[in-house]
Amino acid sequence: MSVKTIDTSPVIHSNRLAPIPLSPNGGESGEGRVGVQAPFYDSNGFQPLESTTVTLWGKTNGNGTNKKIKTSSLTLWGTSERMVVLPDHTQLPDKDDTFVQNFQELPQSTLLTDTIFPRLQKLHADGQFAIGQDSGIYWRLPDSHEPLYKGSKAPDWFYIPNVPPMLDGKIRRSYVMWQEHVTPLIALEYVSGNGKKERDKRPRKGKFWVYEQAIQIPYYGIYEVEKASVEMYHLINGKYELMVANERGHYEIPEIGAEVGIWQGLYKNLYLPWLRWWDKDGILLLNPEEANVLAERQIEQERWAKESAQRQIEQERQAKEQERWAKESAQRQTEQERLAKESAQRQLELLAIKLRELGISPESVLTQ
Numbered sequence: 001m002s003v004k005t006i007d008t009s010p011v012i013h014s015n016r017l018a019p020i021p022l023s024p025n026g027g028e029s030g031e032g033r034v035g036v037q038a039p040f041y042d043s044n045g046f047q048p049l050e051s052t053t054v055t056l057w058g059k060t061n062g063n064g065t066n067k068k069i070k071t072s073s074l075t076l077w078g079t080s081e082r083m084v085v086l087p088d089h090t091q092l093p094d095k096d097d098t099f100v101q102n103f104q105e106l107p108q109s110t111l112l113t114d115t116i117f118p119r120l121q122k123l124h125a126d127g128q129f130a131i132g133q134d135s136g137i138y139w140r141l142p143d144s145h146e147p148l149y150k151g152s153k154a155p156d157w158f159y160i161p162n163v164p165p166m167l168d169g170k171i172r173r174s175y176v177m178w179q180e181h182v183t184p185l186i187a188l189e190y191v192s193g194n195g196k197k198e199r200d201k202r203p204r205k206g207k208f209w210v211y212e213q214a215i216q217i218p219y220y221g222i223y224e225v226e227k228a229s230v231e232m233y234h235l236i237n238g239k240y241e242l243m244v245a246n247e248r249g250h251y252e253i254p255e256i257g258a259e260v261g262i263w264q265g266l267y268k269n270l271y272l273p274w275l276r277w278w279d280k281d282g283i284l285l286l287n288p289e290e291a292n293v294l295a296e297r298q299i300e301q302e303r304w305a306k307e308s309a310q311r312q313i314e315q316e317r318q319a320k321e322q323e324r325w326a327k328e329s330a331q332r333q334t335e336q337e338r339l340a341k342e343s344a345q346r347q348l349e350l351l352a353i354k355l356r357e358l359g360i361s362p363e364s365v366l367t368q
Contacts, residue, residue, distance in 0.1 A: 104225060105190050107268040108275060109133040109157050112188070115277045115285040116258065120159070123256060130165050132158045136174035137184065139214050140204075153210050155187035158217070161255075177215065185255055186219040187211055188275065191226075198222045212240045219253060221260065221275075228262055228273035248282045258285070 113131050120129050136152035143150075152174060160175065163182050175184070189198040189207065199222065200206025203213070211217045212235065220240060222231040232251040233240035243251050250261035263276040263284065277285040286294060352362035 102192055104270065104272065105134070105156060105192070107270065108190060108223075108225075111267055111274055111276065111287055112157050114287040116159075116256070119256060119258060119277075119279070119285065124161065128162050128164055130160045130163050130172065130175070132160070132172075132175055132184075135172070137215060138174055138176045138178070139210060153207055153215075155184075155211075156190045158184040158187040159256075160184045183215060184217050186221070186253060187217045188221040188223060188260075190275075191222060191224040195222060195224060208240070213238075218255075221251070223275045225272060228264070230260065230262060230275055232260065248278070250278055250282070252280070254280075 110133075113133065117131070120131075121127070123129075132155065134154055134156055135158075136149065136154045137158070138152040140151045142148055158175075160180075160182055163180055166172070167179075177183075191198055197207060199208050201208045201212075203209055208220070211220050212233075216235060216238070218235045220233045220235075222233075224230070230251070232243040232245075234243050235241075245251055245261070246259070248259070248261065250259035252259050257280050259278045259280065259282070260275065261278065262273045264273050265271065267274055267287075279285060355362045355365055
């Protein structure tokens with residue numbers, strides 16, 4: 001299907017999407033390929049275009065002159081009668097003027113990332129994965145009266161497989177579904193109130209509904225530090241089903257060979273029930289500080305074992321030396337006894353000679 005008319009293109013103005021007219025006249029032409037996009041909920045009701053080649057022009061610099069819009073850096077969405085150019089992560093706001101609710105959320109996200117990161121590196125040898133922490137996932141265009149960030153939800157922590165860690169050499173300001181089309185595998189929310197926002201199922205508004213019905217994230221977790229609990233959901237046939245913990249009290253995420261659950265302990269000077277990762281065998285995945293402590297303990301244990309082995313070798317050497325000394329002492333004693341016996345025998349023989357010289361029978365004397 002080819003597009004014959006393109007009437008508007010939204011650009012950012014005062015944190016809104018404002019249409020500007022596109023003109024086929026003036027300037028240089030350029031072509032870009034439009035691919036079929038994955039469906040998402042668009043407040044304007046646009047449907048994905050079939051693959052086509054288009055040329056775009058627009059007044060994008062605000063001074064009335066035409067400037068070519070490079071279609072290679074844009075995502076096109078619309079119908080055969082009307083098409084819009086959707087903003088990418090560099091054009092969308094990366095904050096909504098709110099702040100982290102408490103002092104535990106940042107270390108919690110850091111703990112999750114630091115402990116799972118080495119495993120993800122092994123899983124993605126090409127480095128193609130990304131982790132978001134309190135970052136926006138843009139899944140729709142907002143209504144005309146709404147700020148741009150209203151088209152997003154920001155999980156406290158989420159992981160996306162098989163995407164580059166950066167886009168065109170730039171750090172992501174947000175994750176834009178119509179730009180990348182890869183759904184996050186897991187999203188985690190930290191409850192800072194009563195959990196109502198995290199369980200909100202209102203269509204197009206509630207987090208639960210957006211993650212389940214719009215973005216369709218396979219695993220969704222609701223972590224409540226005050227209750228020392230985590231509620232895990234698995235998307236099955238388009239609906240979230242509450243997961244059942246295994247015998248260790250953990251929830252298995254087989255795609256990454258890990259389990260998630262509650263760990264009570266001290267981290268960043270806070271003794272709390274933290275949300276943490278274990279491997280599939282139930283072994284806790286360590287953060288760098290814990291790994292360093294473990295490595296130091298192993299080095300100390302190896303040093304102690306080496307010193308213990310050296311002491312054992314020295315003790316065995318001393319024992320062998322004592323055994324050798326005792327054997328030599330016994331041999332000396334035997335030799336001394338032999339010499340004494342031989343000396344006594346020679347004395348007897350000399351005595352016998354003297355007695356015979358005196359005409360006395362040695363036998364008669366020696367037997368008395």
